[in-house]
Amino acid sequence: MMPTKKYSSDALTVVFPDGTKTFINPHLLAKQGVSDDNLTLIRHSHVYKWQLYKEMEEAHNPHDLQVIAKKVEQLEFYQQELWGFPKNACYHKFWNMPQCECPALDNSELYGTGQRVYADFCPIHGQAWVGKSE
Numbered sequence: 371m372m373p374t375k376k377y378s379s380d381a382l383t384v385v386f387p388d389g390t391k392t393f394i395n396p397h398l399l400a401k402q403g404v405s406d407d408n409l410t411l412i413r414h415s416h417v418y419k420w421q422l423y424k425e426m427e428e429a430h431n432p433h434d435l436q437v438i439a440k441k442v443e444q445l446e447f448y449q450q451e452l453w454g455f456p457k458n459a460c461y462h463k464f465w466n467m468p469q470c471e472c473p474a475l476d477n478s479e480l481y482g483t484g485q486r487v488y489a490d491f492c493p494i495h496g497q498a499w500v501g502k503s504e
């Protein structure tokens with residue numbers, strides 16, 4: 371058996387600009403064989419995602435929200451790559467995005483299947499999706 375790699379708590383801790391923290395799962399890192407360089411990039415990617423979510427919270431129209439949502443999607447593909455997972459949008463929890471009105475429970479249940487339930491009135495994924503102005 372491979373010896374279990376020890377990570378420093380700093381290496382596993384993501385500190386967001388508002389001082390809140392999240393922790394990277396060391397068991398998943400070991401299981402996926404994530405390199406130290408990729409672990410650093412994973413930490414940075416969490417901060418970037420926090421910033422994108424902040425921008426979404428402060429966005430005032432569907433167009434801006436959709437532009438940022440696209441960046442979030444690209445970031446989530448990048449995170450999957452850093453973790454050594456296939457790039458697969460089925461595993462993006464898109465309904466967690468700020469201002470998304472799509473049904474969280476339905477989408478949680480469908481997580482991983484590739485099926486999505488969009489709400490018509492969601493400013494990101496609904497009727498306003500195609501360039502409809504405010």
Ligand SMILES: [Zn+2]
Pocket residue numbers: 465469470471472488489492493494495496
């Ligand atoms: Zn939505």
